[in-house]
Amino acid sequence: MTAFDTRLVHAGEQRLLDGTIPPVVRSTVNRVAPDAAYEDIRYPRLSNLPNQTTVADKLADLEGAEAGLVTASGMAAISAALFAVLAPGDHLLMQSVTYGATHVLACDFLRPWGVEVDLVSGVDSGSWRRAVRPNTKAIYVETISNPLLRVTDLEAVVAFAREHGLVSLADHTFATPVLVPGARIGIDLVLHSATKYLNGHSDVCAGAVLGSAARIHDVKARLQLLGGSLDPEAAWLLHRGVKTLGLRFRAQCANAMRIATYLHERGVTVHYPGLPSHPDHAVARRLFGARFGGMVAVELSDAAAAERFMNTLAFVFPGPSLGGLESSATRPAATSHAKLGPAGRAEQGIADGLVRLSIGIEDADDLIADLGQALDRL
Ligand SMILES: *Cc1c(COP(=O)(O)O)cnc(C)c1O
Numbered sequence: 316m317t318a319f320d321t322r323l324v325h326a327g328e329q330r331l332l333d334g335t336i337p338p339v340v341r342s343t344v345n346r347v348a349p350d351a352a353y354e355d356i357r358y359p360r361l362s363n364l365p366n367q368t369t370v371a372d373k374l375a376d377l378e379g380a381e382a383g384l385v386t387a388s389g390m391a392a393i394s395a396a397l398f399a400v401l402a403p404g405d406h407l408l409m410q411s412v413t414y415g416a417t418h419v420l421a422c423d424f425l426r427p428w429g430v431e432v433d434l435v436s437g438v439d440s441g442s443w444r445r446a447v448r449p450n451t452k453a454i455y456v457e458t459i460s461n462p463l464l465r466v467t468d469l470e471a472v473v474a475f476a477r478e479h480g481l482v483s484l485a486d487h488t489f490a491t492p493v494l495v496p497g498a499r500i501g502i503d504l505v506l507h508s509a510t511k512y513l514n515g516h517s518d519v520c521a522g523a524v525l526g527s528a529a530r531i532h533d534v535k536a537r538l539q540l541l542g543g544s545l546d547p548e549a550a551w552l553l554h555r556g557v558k559t560l561g562l563r564f565r566a567q568c569a570n571a572m573r574i575a576t577y578l579h580e581r582g583v584t585v586h587y588p589g590l591p592s593h594p595d596h597a598v599a600r601r602l603f604g605a606r607f608g609g610m611v612a613v614e615l616s617d618a619a620a621a622e623r624f625m626n627t628l629a630f631v632f633p634g635p636s637l638g639g640l641e642s643s644a645t646r647p648a649a650t651s652h653a654k655l656g657p658a659g660r661a662e663q664g665i666a667d668g669l670v671r672l673s674i675g676i677e678d679a680d681d682l683i684a685d686l687g688q689a690l691d692r693l
Contacts, residue, residue, distance in 0.1 A: 319561060319631055322562045323558050323561050326499070327368075329369050340366055342357075343358065346516075355536075359547060360539060360540055362385070362386075364550075366551045367385055369554055369685070370385055370554040371523065373554070375531075377560075378497050379498040379500075380498035380525035380531075381527050381531075382526065382528040386524065386538060386658075387545050388419055388522050389609050390416050391541070393521055393522070394424075396454070397535045398452050400484070400504070400533075402429075403429025405573045407433070408435050408443055408453070409435065409455040410430055410434070410435060410449060410456045410457055412457075412461075412463070413461075413486065414508075415654055417486065438467055438594070438595060440665075452483060453481050453484060454484070455485075456469075457488075458495075461647070462651065462652065463664060464610055465594070466598050466599045467598075468504070469485060469495070469500055469502060470601075472502070473500060483504070485668060487506060488506075488507050488508045489511075489512075489608055490514070491513065491560065491564055492692040493512030494602070495531070497525070497678050498526060503526055504530055505526065506523070509553055512567075512609070513560060513638075514553045515557070515563050519638070521549055532609075549689030557653045567676060568675070570674045571587065571607070574674060575589060577686070578686065582689065586613075587606065587610075587611045588603075600663060609637075609671065609674045612669055613669070613672065614669050615669075615693070617668045618668060620668055621646045622646065623693060624637060625644045625670060625689075629687055630681060638673060640675050642682055643677045645668055
C-alpha cells in the first residue's frame with residue numbers, strides 16, 4: 316500500500332481546473348440536468364461540493380475507511396453520528412470520561428429523546444460486559460481521553476462490538492490516524508474534531524466522520540437535517556492543513572515524549588501514555604507502536620499554583636483547545652471540565668491543579684527551558 320505521507324498529499328485529490336491546489340467552489344445554486352436525481356443536486360448543506368468531498372475522501376483514506384464526511388465542527392460530527400446510529404428505545408454504552416460537550420449531548424439530549432445511556436469505563440472492558448443488554452446498539456469511546464490521557468484498547472472495543480452486534484464509535488481526535496488508522500482496525504465510525512490536529516493551525520473549526528459507505532450515507536442524511544455542513548472555504552483550509560499532518564504530528568509526539576520525560580525526572584506527577592509509569596503504557600505500545608501523541612498533563616499542588624505556572628510560561632500559550640503548531644496550556648477544571656462541577660471532576664480524578672499541555676512544533680529544548688523556569692518560580 317502507498318505510504319501514509321504520500322496518501323496525505325495525494326489521496327482524494329480531484330485536480331479541479333488542472334492545478335495542484337483546487338479553487339474554492341462556493342456556488343449555492345448549481346445547474347441541474349433534466350434527468351438528475353435528488354443526489355445529483357449540488358448544494359453546500361448536502362456536503363457534496365468538491366472542497367467538501369476532496370478532504371472527506373482524503374481523511375477516509377487516511378483512517379482506512381471506505382467513505383468520509385466533513386462537518387462544521389467536531390460536535391456536528393459526533394451529534395450527526397449518534398443521531399444516525401441511535402433511535403428511541405436503544406441503549407448506548409458510553410465512556411464516562413469524554414469530551415464535555417459529548418457527555419452533555421448524551422445525558423441531556425439522547426436520554427430525553429428516549430435513548431438509555433450507561434456510562435462505562437474506557438479502560439475496563441468488564442464494565443462493558445456488565446452493562447450490555449439486549450437493546451444495546453452502540454459503544455462510544457475516545458481513543459485517548461481528555462484530560463488524563465487514558466488509552467482505550469480499540470482492538471478490544473472492536474472485538475466486543477462484533478461479539479454483541481454493536482456499532483463501535485471512537486473519537487480519534489487526540490490519536491489521529493498517525494498513531495493508528497481507526498477504521499483499519501475495525502472501528503465502525505471514526506470521529507474527529509478536525510479543529511485540532513487534522514487542521515493543525517488553530518484557525519478552522521471542523522469535524523469529520525469516517526466509516527463504511529453505508530454508514531456514512533446514514534450520517535450524511537442526518538447531517539443534512541441537522542444542518543452542520545462544513546463551509547467550502549473552511550473545507551479548503553482543512554484540506555490545506557491536513558497535508559502536513561504527518562510532519563507536524565510526529566514532531567509534536569517527539570517533543571511531548573521529551574517533555575514528559577523531563578517533567579517525570581523532575582519529580583512532577585505527569586500523565587503521558589509514552590511513559591512506562593502510565594497505567595495504559597502497554598496498551599498504547601501495542602496499539603500505537605513508538606509514538607504516543609502530543610498531549611501531556613501535569614499535576615501541580617492546587618489551582619493557584621497551576622494558574623501561576625501557566626501565566627509565567629513564555630512560549631506556551633495559556634488557552635484552551637489544542638493541536639496547533641504552537642504549544643498551549645489549559646487548566647481543565649476551569650475550562651474543558653468546568654461544567655462537571657467539583658463532584659463530577661473528583662469522580663473522574665481531575666484535580667484543580669491539573670494542567671493540560673498541547674505540545675507544538677517549537678524546539679524541544681526551548682520548551683523544556685520554559686517549563687523549567689515556570690516550575691522553578693512556583
Ligand atoms: C474539541 C473536541 C471535540 C469537539 O470539537 P469541536 O470542533 O470543538 O466541535 C470533541 N472531542 C474532542 C476529543 C475534542 O478535543
